[in-house]
Amino acid sequence: MRKILLLLLLGAVASFATTSKEVFVGMKNSRYAFIGGQYGNYGLSLESSIFVQKAEQQYGRAVIFYKTPLVLNLNICYALFAGTRYDGAFYDVGGKLNFKGSWINERLGLDATAQVSNDSEIGLMFAYEIRGIVGILPEISLFAGARTIPEFRMKEQRIFAGFSFESGRIIVNPEISTPMKRELQLTRVSASFIYKLPL
Numbered sequence: 001m002r003k004i005l006l007l008l009l010l011g012a013v014a015s016f017a018t019t020s021k022e023v024f025v026g027m028k029n030s031r032y033a034f035i036g037g038q039y040g041n042y043g044l045s046l047e048s049s050i051f052v053q054k055a056e057q058q059y060g061r062a063v064i065f066y067k068t069p070l071v072l073n074l075n076i077c078y079a080l081f082a083g084t085r086y087d088g089a090f091y092d093v094g095g096k097l098n099f100k101g102s103w104i105n106e107r108l109g110l111d112a113t114a115q116v117s118n119d120s121e122i123g124l125m126f127a128y129e130i131r132g133i134v135g136i137l138p139e140i141s142l143f144a145g146a147r148t149i150p151e152f153r154m155k156e157q158r159i160f161a162g163f164s165f166e167s168g169r170i171i172v173n174p175e176i177s178t179p180m181k182r183e184l185q186l187t188r189v190s191a192s193f194i195y196k197l198p199l
Contacts, residue, residue, distance in 0.1 A: 026194035029151050032061075041068050056087040059153075074101040081117075092119040102133070109133030109141070115149050127155050139166050143173075146180070151188070157181070170195045 023037040028047065036045025042065070049059040061083030069075050077098040084091035094117025102109040113129045131145030144161040151158075162175025171194050178187040 022196050022198045024194055024196045026192065028192050030190040030192075031151065036063070038067075041066055043067070057085060057089075059083060059085050072101065073103055074099060076100075090120045092117050094118060094125075105135075107135040109135075111143075111145075113149065119153070122154070125150075125155050131160075133164070140164070141166075143175075147177075151177070151190070169197060 021039055023035075024045075025033075025035045027033050027050075031049060031051065032047045033050050034045050034047035036043060045063045045065075047061050047063070051058065061081055063079055063081040065077055065079040067075060067077045077096075077100075079096040079098070080093075081095070082091070082093045094115060096113055096115045098111070098113045100109070100111045109132070111129075111131045111133065115125075115127045115129075117125050117127075119125065127148040127150065129145065129147035129149045131143045133141050133143045135141045141164040142161075143164060144159075146157075146159050148155050148157050150156060157180040158177045159180055160175050160177035162173055165172045172191065173193065174189070174191040176187065176189050178184060
């Protein structure tokens, strides 16, 4: 399975390198590295866990998505994904629906995601994430919200807050999250970033 995902990754890079409006690389929640591209409203990304574990126990996922603007300065993104642990121990498939908007000269924003997935061992899961965004400076925003979308594999109820730094082609989002049940020993600090290269 790892070889198949690697071939998909190379194919994605090769195809988007010649026809895409942009390619991107990044990291999500300090736990997953990803690479992909977008052509018009359509895109593809491939991600892999970067845990300190044996190589065959890592997790890989392919995502296809479609983005389009709506009225009232809203944007919508549909995404379908499928992933597996490299040794085939489990797999999951699912979809996401994201709405994102900004108003008052992009000083106030809202980002909401609903996700449904089916894990081969856990079963069907419905999860969400919602965050409010306040612009402090043109390059810096503060965000806070709540999520049940898994950071690892299992669904969790967590609240989070952090900053978003945007400079040129890179966006960096450090954040801290903790369980809604106030189990402070399970508090996590993580960071996400994305680097976009227009073509």
